[in-house]
Amino acid sequence: MPRDTWRVTAAAALATALFATGGCSDDGDGKKTTAGGAKEAKPLKWGECPAPTPLEGGGQAPPKDWQCATLDVPLDYAKPEGETLPIALIRAKARDQKNRIGSLVFNFGGPGGSGITTLPGAAKEFEALRARYDLVSFDPRGVGRSAPVRCEDDKQLDAYLSEDFTPDTPQEEQRYVEIIRTYQQACKKNSDKLLPHVGTSNAARDMDRIRQALGDEKLHYFGISYGTELGGIYAHLFPKNVGRAVFDAVVDPTKTSEASALGQAKGFQLALDNFAQDCVDRGDECRLQGSTAKEIEANIIKLQKDLAAKPIPGIGDRQLTETQATNGIAQALYSQELWPLLEQGLDEAEGGQGQLLLALSDALNGRDEQGHYSNLSAANAAINCADSKERYTLAETKAKLPAFRSASPVFGDFLGWAMLSCTGWPVAGAWETPDVSAPGAAPILVIGNTGDPATPYEGARRMVERLGPGVGVELTYKGEGHGAYNSGDTCVQSAVNAYLLEGKEPAQGTVCTASGNPTATPAATPTGSPV
Numbered sequence: 142m143p144r145d146t147w148r149v150t151a152a153a154a155l156a157t158a159l160f161a162t163g164g165c166s167d168d169g170d171g172k173k174t175t176a177g178g179a180k181e182a183k184p185l186k187w188g189e190c191p192a193p194t195p196l197e198g199g200g201q202a203p204p205k206d207w208q209c210a211t212l213d214v215p216l217d218y219a220k221p222e223g224e225t226l227p228i229a230l231i232r233a234k235a236r237d238q239k240n241r242i243g244s245l246v247f248n249f250g251g252p253g254g255s256g257i258t259t260l261p262g263a264a265k266e267f268e269a270l271r272a273r274y275d276l277v278s279f280d281p282r283g284v285g286r287s288a289p290v291r292c293e294d295d296k297q298l299d300a301y302l303s304e305d306f307t308p309d310t311p312q313e314e315q316r317y318v319e320i321i322r323t324y325q326q327a328c329k330k331n332s333d334k335l336l337p338h339v340g341t342s343n344a345a346r347d348m349d350r351i352r353q354a355l356g357d358e359k360l361h362y363f364g365i366s367y368g369t370e371l372g373g374i375y376a377h378l379f380p381k382n383v384g385r386a387v388f389d390a391v392v393d394p395t396k397t398s399e400a401s402a403l404g405q406a407k408g409f410q411l412a413l414d415n416f417a418q419d420c421v422d423r424g425d426e427c428r429l430q431g432s433t434a435k436e437i438e439a440n441i442i443k444l445q446k447d448l449a450a451k452p453i454p455g456i457g458d459r460q461l462t463e464t465q466a467t468n469g470i471a472q473a474l475y476s477q478e479l480w481p482l483l484e485q486g487l488d489e490a491e492g493g494q495g496q497l498l499l500a501l502s503d504a505l506n507g508r509d510e511q512g513h514y515s516n517l518s519a520a521n522a523a524i525n526c527a528d529s530k531e532r533y534t535l536a537e538t539k540a541k542l543p544a545f546r547s548a549s550p551v552f553g554d555f556l557g558w559a560m561l562s563c564t565g566w567p568v569a570g571a572w573e574t575p576d577v578s579a580p581g582a583a584p585i586l587v588i589g590n591t592g593d594p595a596t597p598y599e600g601a602r603r604m605v606e607r608l609g610p611g612v613g614v615e616l617t618y619k620g621e622g623h624g625a626y627n628s629g630d631t632c633v634q635s636a637v638n639a640y641l642l643e644g645k646e647p648a649q650g651t652v653c654t655a656s657g658n659p660t661a662t663p664a665a666t667p668t669g670s671p672v
Contacts, residue, residue, distance in 0.1 A: 185210040185354045190231060193258045195513040197285035203261035207233050212354050214282070214347050216338055226335075228347055229286035231257045232277045233264060243384070244355045245274035245641065246348065248281070250366030250390070252341070253520030255285035266627055267363075269638050274361065281371075282347060283332075283339035284520045290335060292328040292519040295512055299459070302506055305449065306464045307554040317558065318535060322565055328523060329567045336568045339520070340527035341575070345375040349382060359384030359583070361641070365624055366390045366596055372585070373577030373604060376612070380582035385641050389588045390624040393600030394577045394607045398529040398563075399541065402556045403548055404597045410549035412474040412594035413438065415621060420484060428488040441470070442550055444491055453495045461495025461502075467555055469501035474594045477621040477628075526563040530570030533560045577607045586640050586647070587613045588633065592621035617652045630655065 190209035192202040210232075213225040235241040247267075249259045256278030267276055280287040293301060301320060308314040328336065348371070352360040361384040364372035369388035376383050396404060417434035420427040431437035445463050452460035461469075473483035479501075486497035507515035533541075538560050545557030563570065579585075585608060589601025598617075605613030618625035618633050625633045632653035639645040 183354065184356065185212060185230065187232070190257075193255065194286065195509065196289050196516045197255040197280065198258045198507060198515040198517075199509050199511075199513065200258060200262075203231070207231060207261055209257070212347075212351060214350050216335075218343060218346055226282060226288040226338075227286075228279055228282065228351065229257055230277060230279045230351065231260055232275050233261075233271060234275050236272050240273050241275070242273045242642070243275070243357045243359070243361055244277045245270055245361045245363055246351060246355075247276070247278040247363045248365065248368030248371050249278070250368050251284070251517065251521055252281070252367045252371075252524040253284055253517040254367075255280050255515065255517075257286055263627070269634070270363075270641055273642055275355075277351075277355065279347075279351060281344045281520075281524075283335060283516075283523055285516065288335060289516040290328065290339060290519040290523040291331040291516065292324060292522070295514055297327070298506075298508075298514050298518065299512070302465065302468075302502075303460070303462050304464065305462075307449070307558055309449075314535065314539075318561065321561055324522075325565055325567065328519060332519070332523065333567070336523055336527065338527075339523050340571050341371055341374050341524065342378070342571065344371055344524075345378050348375050349379050352382060357384070358382075360386070362386040363641075364388050365626075367392060369587075369596075369604065370394065370575060370577075373579070373608065374575055376579035376582045376585065376608065377575075377577050380579040383579065383582040383585065385583065385644065386585045387588070387626075387637055387641065388585060388601075388604060389626050389637075390593055390596045391587055391589055391601040391604045392596055393603045394575050395603045396600075397573050398525075398531045399533075399560060402560060403545060404600075405595060406545050406548035406553045406556045408594040408597040409471060409474055409552045411597075412592060412621065413441075413470070413549075413551055415592060416474065416480050416483065419480065428484055430491070438551065440491065441487065444487070445551070448490075453490065453493050455495040455499035456503075459499065461490065461499045464555075465502040466490060466495065466498050467552065468505050469498035471552065471594075472501040472505040475623040522562065522566075526566040526570060527568055528571050528575070529563060530573060531560075532564045532566075532570075534564070535561065577604065579608050579612050582608070582612050584614050584646055585612055586616060586637065588616045588618060588625045588637075590618045590620055590622070590625045590628075592619075593623055595623045614646050614649055615651075616647055617650070619652065619654045625653075 187208040187210045190203050190207050193200050210230045212228045212230060214228055215221045216224040216226050247256060247260055249256060257280050260276060260278035264276060282288060283290040301324060304320050305313055308317045348360060360382055362372055370392040372386060372388055373394055414434055417437040420429050420437060421434055429437050430440055445467060448463040448466050452462045455461040469486060470483060473479040486501060490498050507517035542557045545553035587601050587605050589598045591598045601615055605615045616636055618630060620628050620630060622628060626637055630653055636647040
């Protein structure tokens with residue numbers, strides 16, 4: 142999900158749908174306290190895992206060799222002895238207990254994604270790491286099973302996500318402002334006490350409590366997408382507690398929410414360009430009309446305009462709107478493996494049938510086949526707005542739209558208008574950009590993907606720079622999709638596995654290509670747009 146304004150969900154969901162400083166101090170009674178004064182966490186009591194709830198995305202219970210636990214953490218770290226909230230965790234124990242390194246904690250992004258649901262479904266991708274690590278993930282505060290933020294109910298969300306998110310007239314603009322206000326009021330009504338405390342800095346403090354409860358001296362960590370921002374803030378707060386860490390699909394810590402959204406517009410447009418060109422290159426095998434990538438994209442823009450005027454049949458009695466079609470296209474661009482579904486969905490929609498694009502949109506928004514939504518959207522809004530202090534007026538937003546449209550004719554309007562999403566939020570934001578400086582931290586492997594639509598490539602270089610000298614180790618993957626390790630590229634996976642399992646860092650500036658052959662030639666200096 143920047144921060145994914147369009148958010149990532151587990152691949153399984155699509156299938157079924159189709160400010161304290163870090164460190165420890167002695168509090169005078171001989172017991173250690175963490176940042177904010179909280180006592181060290183007690184050991185966890187692991188037990189059998191229940192099936193994920195609808196708020197976590199639903200689905201089957203994980204296999205019997207997975208275990209779950211709950212850790213109580215302070216609701217407010219300024220009041221460490223006050224009210225607590227539960228953080229839900231899941232783990233699969235290391236295969237080789239004799240040579241076990243410790244726990245490897247995952248955050249898969251969002252913000253708002255459930256680690257409890259995602260890790261078991263993605264575990265095969267990380268089987269090599271399970272040899273010597275317990276694989277661990279968690280639902281961050283406000284997410285899934287960990288005191289979830291609640292806003293609108295399923296019926297209200299169906300209506301909200303069908304609305305026009307790219308208004309063209311004063312009346313439509315007023316309607317857009319009203320639906321945002323109504324959504325925010327629902328969040329305040331249903332989660333008022335929680336909203337001030339779900340920011341990323343508190344989630345980072347929770348991770349240090351998790352580290353203690355796991356019995357690990359250092360936090361070994363794998364952060365993906367928004368998980369890289371969370372990891373960067375953890376490294377800033379607790380530099381001496383960083384173990385072996387990997388940041389993949391890196392959020393740019395130097396960009397404001399506006400700049401991040403504009404970067405995403407460019408990133409998604411690049412991914413769409415690559416998808417369209419691939420279709421052209423396949424000739425008659427491609428189902429879409431158009432002899433050039435520009436012609437294919439012109440037909441997509443026409444489809445958006447047609448849907449804005451008149452939605453088409455979707456799933457059951459639901460229709461495919463312009464908003465949902467654009468969400469569905471974005472979802473399919475997160476992974477090159479989904480390009481065939483995007484091609485099919487666009488072809489069907491141009492013929493008047495919107496089922497597949499609507500299913501893709503549902504996967505993006507955390508809606509299951511029974512019509513239940515996870516709390517992905519609610520948590521995403523709450524965490525983003527607790528973090529970012531930027532609040533744009535309607536006039537400011539409209540003035541910035543030409544830049545977004547120039548960056549992406551297909552996605553620019555949606556990402557530009559989304560700048561209003563935190564305006565009027567009941568909690569003030571914490572920063573314009575997060576501080577991820579981590580002097581003294583252990584090396585962190587930072588991976589950028591040149592074809593990443595959601596977290597554009599240059600963010601990796603910026604993260605390395607902001608972490609500080611001797612901390613970030615940059616690796617470039619020349620590929621497509623969101624993230625690199627999950628692409629299956631042997632070069633990337635070998636480099637990550639060697640670092641996490643053996644402590645062997647790749648050479649600074651290593652480049653991996655789709656062929657799997659690494660080079661130590663530094664990647665080109667980014668110019669402010671994805672390459």
